[in-house]
Structure formats: structure tokens, C-alpha cells
Amino acid sequence: MPADDRSNEGDDDRHVRFRPAIDAHTHLFPERLTEAIRRALSDEAGWSFSHPTARPEIEDVLSEAGVSTYVALPYVHEASLATELNEWLCAQAARSDRLVPFATVHPDDEDVGDVVRRAFEDGARGLKFHCPVQECTPADPRLEPALETAAAFDRPVTYHGGTAPMFEDSPYVGADVFEDVVASYPDLRVCCAHMGTYEVDRFLEFAREYDNVYLDTTFAMSTSAEETMGFDPSTIPDETFVELSESIMYGSDFPNVPYPYRNERVGLLDRDLPADVARDVFYRTAADYLGLDFGSARA
Numbered sequence: 001m002p003a004d005d006r007s008n009e010g011d012d013d014r015h016v017r018f019r020p021a022i023d024a025h026t027h028l029f030p031e032r033l034t035e036a037i038r039r040a041l042s043d044e045a046g047w048s049f050s051h052p053t054a055r056p057e058i059e060d061v062l063s064e065a066g067v068s069t070y071v072a073l074p075y076v077h078e079a080s081l082a083t084e085l086n087e088w089l090c091a092q093a094a095r096s097d098r099l100v101p102f103a104t105v106h107p108d109d110e111d112v113g114d115v116v117r118r119a120f121e122d123g124a125r126g127l128k129f130h131c132p133v134q135e136c137t138p139a140d141p142r143l144e145p146a147l148e149t150a151a152a153f154d155r156p157v158t159y160h161g162g163t164a165p166m167f168e169d170s171p172y173v174g175a176d177v178f179e180d181v182v183a184s185y186p187d188l189r190v191c192c193a194h195m196g197t198y199e200v201d202r203f204l205e206f207a208r209e210y211d212n213v214y215l216d217t218t219f220a221m222s223t224s225a226e227e228t229m230g231f232d233p234s235t236i237p238d239e240t241f242v243e244l245s246e247s248i249m250y251g252s253d254f255p256n257v258p259y260p261y262r263n264e265r266v267g268l269l270d271r272d273l274p275a276d277v278a279r280d281v282f283y284r285t286a287a288d289y290l291g292l293d294f295g296s297a298r299a
């Protein structure tokens, strides 16, 4: 593992509050896909990556940090690739004691509802799509069978719903299309990744207004957010985490981040959040979102 992930976090009690953690947003792909995704990210953003790409090494870094469970989010750029990827990820999960797989689907897949249903029956815990990459809004009629299947199976949906870092002109993301989908599916738990950046205030408002809205801290709350996505995490005050701790969960985008894994959590840990709030953000909210029953019940 990179030496920087081994750094001693010192005696600060607040850092103990991370363990055990659920990382609700990571990526695990077959080797060749990971390389293609990293090449695309490097070309677009000039980032370079040093984290491992294979499951056992990824899990070494995560468990060393205190992550007991992590969610892997797949996505596909083209139709007819989702089933194979979903099967691959579920097979990886069968060999892991901490991997929670999600399923993906492409709006142009032949039988969208069936792709998702088969993945759920195979063990996928939720659904992920990537609207700017797949060129669709979440409420696109082509995705309706997928959302209905997720609601029927009581499985959550995570997607890249914000305009950061390069989607400000995209018709497929943003607060308006997000509200469309959460208002249309009041029984469906929907998570907008990256705190909804750059429209954070509107997404926080959705979290206040809708019980089925979740946000993840991925990238946006990292100590590298300013230089990687032009977002200052300190614009979200501690009180917001206290108020919305049952809607906000920790995520990282690991291993496809151009900085040490610890950067994702140290900014959150350095805040003066009450222990109970930290437990929500680092564990309980994700457990509830995922519908995992391992002592997730709130007091």
C-alpha cells in the first residue's frame, strides 16, 4: 500500500471515530476496464493514479484504514455490457467478506428491467448508473424499468447527479433532474454522489425535504477537493452534518483518486463532530441506505 496511507493518525480521539467504517462509493472493475477509465480520467483531468486495481490489494488499503464494508459501483459506457460486468462483480463479492456489489445497466440495453432484476437476484445490493457518461437523465423513460425494479426489490440507487467537475453544461445532471427522479419515486432511496457539487445548497435542501434522498461525501469532502474539483469543503458547516447525519454517508471513489486514501476522511475527522454524528456518517447511514442488517439500528 502507498506509504501515505500508513501515516500515523496520532492520538487524536476523533480519528478513532472512523472505525468500523462503510465506504459507500468505490470502484472495482476488471483490470482492462480500470486502465481504460484511468486513461480517460488522466486525459480529461491530468490526474495520475498510484492505488492498486485488484480486489485483494484494494481491500488491504481499505481494511488497514478501518473500512469493514465497501460498496463497489460499476458502470458501462455502451449497451449490452452490463450483464457481464454485473456477474463479474457479484462473483468478486462472493470471494470477499467486505465487498457489497451494485449493479449497473445502460439505457439502451435490450431489456433494462431484466438486466437489473437478474443482478439483484445474483446478490447486487443496489443500482448505479452514470448519467453524463450514459447520456441520459435518471428519469429517462428508458430507465423506468430499472428504477421500478429497484423500488420493487427495495434496493437503493446511487448516481453521479451533480455538475462537478466538468458537467455544468450537461442536460443529464443537476438539481432539477435529480428532483424529478426523487419526487417521481418517493419509495426509492436515491443517493447523489459528491454531495451534489457544484449545487451543494440545493442538494442539501433536498436531503432536508425528502426522506429518500442521500448524499455521499466522495471527493467533495476530501482535503484535496479544492485542487481536484475546485470545491472548498469548509463551505459546508459542521452543523449541516449534525442536522443531516442520517442522510450523508462517507464515500471515496477509491482507488481512482489522485491522492492518498486518508485524504478522504481526515477533513471529516478533523471537524468537531459529535461521536454519534460521526457514527452516522461513517457507518450507520450507509447501513440503512443499503438495507444491511448488521447492528445498524439507531439507538
Ligand SMILES: [Zn+2]
Pocket: 025, 026, 027, 073, 193, 253
Ligand atoms: Zn465514483
